[in-house]
Amino acid sequence: MARKWTKLALSVLAAGIISTSALSVSADEANDIKYRKSVMKAIGGTMGSMAAIIKGKVKQNHAVPLSHAMARLSVTIKDVFPEGSDFGDTRAKPDIWKKPKEFKASVAAFEKAASNLAMVSKSGDPAAFAAAFGGLGKSCGGCHKPFREPKK
Amino acid sequence: MALLVVIMPGLEVPTANAADTVQGEYIFRVAGCRGCHTTEADRKKNIFLAGGRALKTPFGTYYSPNISPDPVHGVGKWTETDFTQALRHGRNPDGEHYFPVFPYGSYTRMTDQDISDLWAYLKTTPPIARPNKAHDAGFVFGSRIIMGPWKFMNFRSGALKLDPSKPAEWNRGRYLVDALGHCAECHSPRNKLGGLKSGMYLAGNPEGPDGDAVPNITPDTETGIGKWDESDIDSLLSMGMLPDGDFVGGSMGEAVDNTEFLSPKDREAVVEYLKSIPAIKHKVQKPKPAN
Numbered sequence: 001m002a003r004k005w006t007k008l009a010l011s012v013l014a015a016g017i018i019s020t021s022a023l024s025v026s027a028d029e030a031n032d033i034k035y036r037k038s039v040m041k042a043i044g045g046t047m048g049s050m051a052a053i054i055k056g057k058v059k060q061n062h063a064v065p066l067s068h069a070m071a072r073l074s075v076t077i078k079d080v081f082p083e084g085s086d087f088g089d090t091r092a093k094p095d096i097w098k099k100p101k102e103f104k105a106s107v108a109a110f111e112k113a114a115s116n117l118a119m120v121s122k123s124g125d126p127a128a129f130a131a132a133f134g135g136l137g138k139s140c141g142g143c144h145k146p147f148r149e150p151k152k
Numbered sequence: 153m154a155l156l157v158v159i160m161p162g163l164e165v166p167t168a169n170a171a172d173t174v175q176g177e178y179i180f181r182v183a184g185c186r187g188c189h190t191t192e193a194d195r196k197k198n199i200f201l202a203g204g205r206a207l208k209t210p211f212g213t214y215y216s217p218n219i220s221p222d223p224v225h226g227v228g229k230w231t232e233t234d235f236t237q238a239l240r241h242g243r244n245p246d247g248e249h250y251f252p253v254f255p256y257g258s259y260t261r262m263t264d265q266d267i268s269d270l271w272a273y274l275k276t277t278p279p280i281a282r283p284n285k286a287h288d289a290g291f292v293f294g295s296r297i298i299m300g301p302w303k304f305m306n307f308r309s310g311a312l313k314l315d316p317s318k319p320a321e322w323n324r325g326r327y328l329v330d331a332l333g334h335c336a337e338c339h340s341p342r343n344k345l346g347g348l349k350s351g352m353y354l355a356g357n358p359e360g361p362d363g364d365a366v367p368n369i370t371p372d373t374e375t376g377i378g379k380w381d382e383s384d385i386d387s388l389l390s391m392g393m394l395p396d397g398d399f400v401g402g403s404m405g406e407a408v409d410n411t412e413f414l415s416p417k418d419r420e421a422v423v424e425y426l427k428s429i430p431a432i433k434h435k436v437q438k439p440k441p442a443n
Contacts, residue, residue, distance in 0.1 A: 048396055141401065151365070
């Protein structure tokens with residue numbers, strides 16, 4: 001009898017845990033999503049700064065340091081989509097976790113394009129830099145297109 | 153006025169070149185034919201134009217047809233006249249109306265030469281033997297007969313007329329935006345019957361493809377892209393970059409698959425034209441789902 005009650009209590013407890021995790025976003029998940037967004041903003045800011053240089057909107061030429069920062073930043077992306085960070089205030093599509101092979105390939109293409117840009121920056125050739133920047137931009141879109149929901 | 157009438161047709165006459173497949177491929181890219189007529193799964197396997205892609209609209213789900221030159225399932229048996237009739241008049245070779253999910257309201261504005269070049273190119277693409285999928289659009293919006301009155305209300309056929317008071321670059325930009333790029337199909341809002349709302353040209357659409365909101369791209373500084381400079385528009389068209397360094401995904405990401413092929417000169421023309429259109433204050437808001 002006592003055993004039966006324990007069993008029941010355990011299952012009620014288990015159901016409670018499962019339903020809580022299913023219905024609300026845990027603090028960890030919310031933090032994961034926030035962190036991902038701030039990393040993405042850092043990347044976007046770096047891209048925007050390099051675009052301003054390429055277009056000649058500013059006098060400073062920080063192509064070398066910014067592209068190197070970008071190459072360093074790019075390696076964070078593979079870590080900012082942990083399991084469970086698909087529920088909450090995010091536009092990340094479930095396909096990121098359903099098609100891990102394709103997602104990984106897109107992220108790898110991004111890392112490669114970013115390190116290529118850093119390498120090209122050293123040549124000091126603006127046309128080559130702009131071309132490599134275009135390639136990097138393509139890899140951003142290459143992930144956003146299949147794996148990010150449009151803005152609501 | 154009489155002078156204008158005499159001059160304008162003169163300006164419109166396309167140079168009578170033989171159909172040019174290289175030019176045709178350019179038009180094919182810029183007009184974005186491949187996007188809607190190819191499924192995602194096919195694209196990954198490098199199969200193109202076999203159709204079957206689901207296009208979700210507020211009026212139903214339509215499946216794009218096979219436009220590869222397969223003689224049974226595609227357009228292999230079509231003549232250039234059939235093709236012109238499809239683009240210019242929105243009718244299939246049997247004379248039936250197409251549903252406006254196929255943007256013939258825009259393609260009707262193409263020049264004869266561009267249609268001819270596009271057709272020449274299309275015939276060079278690999279034929280794919282795959283049957284078409286039936287649309288899923290209910291009685292009213294699934295009925296081709298009803299498209300007759302619809303077209304009477306919402307569709308005017310004919311190539312875009314040049315505006316002789318405007319520079320050639322502006323006219324080219326308008327042609328790229330209105331005829332080939334078919335930007336208004338998503339960026340202009342529609343009325344309840346699916347016609348483009350008048351006076352809201354490119355002012356944003358709360359219910360675009362897949363139910364997503366599409367932004368206002370008129371030069372309004374608050375609700376449109378009036379704060380963007382020329383190079384911002386250029387970056388979006390050439391690589392999908394937004395002014396804040398973000399890169400578009402979604403439907404515009406797909407559109408960039410087409411606009412990235414624009415020649416630098418054509419891109420400049422689009423930028424000049426978009427900067428010139430009337431600014432419309434219109435904040436695009438997605439309607440709240442009823443529950």
